[in-house]
Amino acid sequence: MRLSKNKQDKISEQILSHLYHCFPDQPFTSEIARELARDEEFIKKLLFDLKGKGLVISIRKNPKGVPFTRRVKWRLSKQVYDVYKSKQGNED
Numbered sequence: 001m002r003l004s005k006n007k008q009d010k011i012s013e014q015i016l017s018h019l020y021h022c023f024p025d026q027p028f029t030s031e032i033a034r035e036l037a038r039d040e041e042f043i044k045k046l047l048f049d050l051k052g053k054g055l056v057i058s059i060r061k062n063p064k065g066v067p068f069t070r071r072v073k074w075r076l077s078k079q080v081y082d083v084y085k086s087k088q089g090n091e092d
Helices: 004-019 030-034 042-053 078-091
Strands: 056-059 071-076
Touching: 004 030, 004 042, 004 056, 004 071, 004 078, 042 056, 042 078, 071 078
Parallel strands: none
Antiparallel strands: 056 071
């Protein structure tokens, strides 16, 4: 089943919102998919699209510097985090 570009954009917004709310944690792709109740491969595709736009950063190594073999963690880029933070401050 194919989703419209509009629906994919809304799901991407949900991904960004989730990453903001779980900051400073860096969830794996599977954790994001589970939280949004979506297919992991679909979420991975959207995350790589967001990475291409410079909105998220993939983390491929653990804190000790050992590369993950099959998993990727994600976090917001600094610019996106600052925008979300300023928007949250204006709503209070």
